[in-house]
Amino acid sequence: MTRTYQSATDAPARSLNDTGPGFATRAIHHGYDPSGFSNAVQPPVFLTSTYGFESVAANEAAAALGGRLYAREYNPTTEILEQRLANLEGAEAGLVVASGMAAFGTLILSLLSQGDELIVHKTLYANTLAMVEQAVPRFGIKVVAVDLSDPQNLEAAITERTRLVFFETPVNPLSRILDIAAIAERAHARGVKVAVDSTFASPALQRPLEHGADIVLHSLTKYINGHGDALGGAILGDAQTLRTLHETGLRYITGAALSPMSAFLILRGLKTLTLRMERHSATALAVAQALEAHPAVAFVSHPFLDSHPDQVTARKQMSNGSGMLAFGLRAGYEGARRMMDRLNLITRAVSLGDADSLIYHPASLTRARQPIRKDAHLADGVGEDLMRLSVGLEDADDLITDLRRALDAL
8 A cells, every 4th residue: 555644844754664765755766776777876768669579479468468569558767757656646556648738638538428527616727628618528528617615516516427526726827725625525425536636736745635536637747847848747546547547548549648758857857846845835935925015916825825715725735835826916907917027037938837937927818819719718716917926946035026126116
């Protein structure tokens, strides 16, 4: 059985001789034995598209077992990443794919069929929202959006056709927190599985399986890689479900295999995950407190702020608040645009979880997309003044100074 821990920060103090390696140790070592790879300290990158066999019979035996025939289905570098991530999340198995959206697509298209129903939280990452509104219904799957901030709302939404409940926590881009345990309890009482996108937290801060979720998704592009130089996604959960996702979703539905070079880069980033998340979280809280004190700021949302409406739930299921926050300005849409253009240190970009601090304004991008995508719209609860800030690893004082200079000019 996989060992789980209450928090990443207490793991390094654990002895190898009592409860096993701590979280940070496992993030560096789990799933890789250098003696099996010419004693190379770092896992090799296996750049091969296929595998040879010593005989026809051996080839046939591998095929019969769904074996290691082709790089879309198996790669030694990606296998190490899968094992390590599963261990850190407390999952039986894992599957890594080409991006976070590939993870969501693989999950939905593998587990749901025509006539099934999918329940989602009303606020989702923009591209996930587009997929559940536009793509998923084309396959005869009904999508029901529910406000899961009140878990009781789930009870009326579940029907005999409901197969999965999916939500993010923390929620992108609002940084609101949903109660995983309360939602899972209600879903399981009706025989429905729960999948949680935990990208904003990473397993260093939150492990949804420990709170009752069945499946965890990550965009590995974000905090787990942490360096803004590789795309990737992961699905983690029980062995039977993950076998289905591998043998159907990855092999012949999406084919969205992760490149071994990206797997190598993500493994490299994973080694510093614990340290990075501690720094991201501490700096983000300091930045959030500074923003909250500025007269030009209308609101700030960070899970560990005293003013956050979900702070109790956040502290129950997260060991720290992460580096993500949202805030809005009293000057509204135009004020947000002016303020962002005055930033000198913080980069205007749409990703998150990098060493660099990144900020973006969802309303501006949505308006820019509308001439080519008439149905483009902001997610529920996202106002035109909202900005999402991914706080990086810079000095907190420098980030606060940059933000104050831009805000003071409004």
